[in-house]
Amino acid sequence: MHIMEGFLPAGHAIGWSLVSAPIVAYGVYSLGKKVKKHPEYRMLLGVAAAFTFILSALKIPSVTGSSSHPTGTGFGALLFGPTAMAPIGLVVLLFQALLLAHGGITTLGANVFSMAIVGPFVAYGVFRLARMVRSPFGMAIFLATCSANLMTYLTTSAQLALAFPDPAGGFVASFVKFAAIFALTQLPLAIIEGLLSVLIFNALARFNPQELRQMNLLQAREAQP
Amino acid sequence: MKKHQNLLLILAVILLALLPLGVVQTDKDVETFTGADGEAMVAINQIAPDYEPWFNPFWEPPSGEIESLLFALQAALGGGFIGYYLGVSITRVRMRRAWQQGQPCT
Numbered sequence: 001m002h003i004m005e006g007f008l009p010a011g012h013a014i015g016w017s018l019v020s021a022p023i024v025a026y027g028v029y030s031l032g033k034k035v036k037k038h039p040e041y042r043m044l045l046g047v048a049a050a051f052t053f054i055l056s057a058l059k060i061p062s063v064t065g066s067s068s069h070p071t072g073t074g075f076g077a078l079l080f081g082p083t084a085m086a087p088i089g090l091v092v093l094l095f096q097a098l099l100l101a102h103g104g105i106t107t108l109g110a111n112v113f114s115m116a117i118v119g120p121f122v123a124y125g126v127f128r129l130a131r132m133v134r135s136p137f138g139m140a141i142f143l144a145t146c147s148a149n150l151m152t153y154l155t156t157s158a159q160l161a162l163a164f165p166d167p168a169g170g171f172v173a174s175f176v177k178f179a180a181i182f183a184l185t186q187l188p189l190a191i192i193e194g195l196l197s198v199l200i201f202n203a204l205a206r207f208n209p210q211e212l213r214q215m216n217l218l219q220a221r222e223a224q225p
Numbered sequence: 226m227k228k229h230q231n232l233l234l235i236l237a238v239i240l241l242a243l244l245p246l247g248v249v250q251t252d253k254d255v256e257t258f259t260g261a262d263g264e265a266m267v268a269i270n271q272i273a274p275d276y277e278p279w280f281n282p283f284w285e286p287p288s289g290e291i292e293s294l295l296f297a298l299q300a301a302l303g304g305g306f307i308g309y310y311l312g313v314s315i316t317r318v319r320m321r322r323a324w325q326q327g328q329p330c331t
Contacts, residue, residue, distance in 0.1 A: 046306055098284065199234045
């Protein structure tokens with residue numbers, strides 16, 4: 001999902017940065033408020049960042065014959081709310097842009113938008129919906145993080161299609177082409193991300209049930225150790 | 226089921242990651258399992274052959290080895306922290322239990 005350095009026309013690069021910036025700023029503000037109110041969340045915030053660090057470093061082979069990586073942003077969004085992951089995703093993407101030449105400074109805004117904004121919002125929304133229809137906790141986590149991963153890559157496809165519409169087929173033809181590269185490759189990886197997110201939530205539910213209850217993720221009756 | 230759920234989850238993840246290695250036909254002449262990010266770049270070149278990237282990275286890892294070093298570092302930082310946090314949490318639960326049973330916390 002990393003759009004490479006210089007591969008978005010200047011107008012698009014600036015546009016996506018302008019869209020992402022206020023959300024990152026609000027994320028910093030809301031995280032600051034949360035940590036001030038609950039200083040004990042600080043460690044858990046580190047876990048959310050650490051999870052994104054690991055998952056976005058893992059290049060995993062996929063059935064399409066190419067490889068890609070999960071994003072790990074859905075997990076943190078479920079813990080801290082959808083905007084909280086925007087600044088954390090920004091840090092991860094900046095690390096990769098500056099040290100790994102993966103993604104870039106000019107494409108940072110677009111990459112933050114897909115991985116650290118769309119993904120987290122999808123995760124948060126799907127989780128709330130799944131819980132509303134009384135889906136079990138683990139299933140809700142899986143559906144939320146799995147679809148967050150897929151939507152991140154569909155967003156990247158749309159961003160590229162907007163910047164590079166097909167000369168004959170326009171946006172749609174171009175979108176289909178990029179989605180074939182990204183979304184198909186991503187299917188098994190999205191499942192992997194979902195499973196890993198359930199795994200870490202299982203650990204949290206066992207050892208830190210009081211935090212999860214406080215964060216409105218677990219109902220009291222489900223949090224029996 | 227619940228007892229073995231974590232084990233099953235880990236097994237499923239490993240299977241999903243290994244499956245493509247067996248299923249995908251590898252061809253000596255074509256490099257397989259390259260990054261999807263790079264493939265998107267190729268697709269851009271097909272759609273807009275005249276497009277020139279207008280900005281270059283300030284610094285690129287000088288070799289694939291250095292690049293994998295940095296990726297490993299990134300994952301190790303994350304893994305280390307999560308391991309530390311789980312260790313702290315497990316110890317906390319254990320000590321609380323011991324305390325409730327009136328035993329000294331050692």
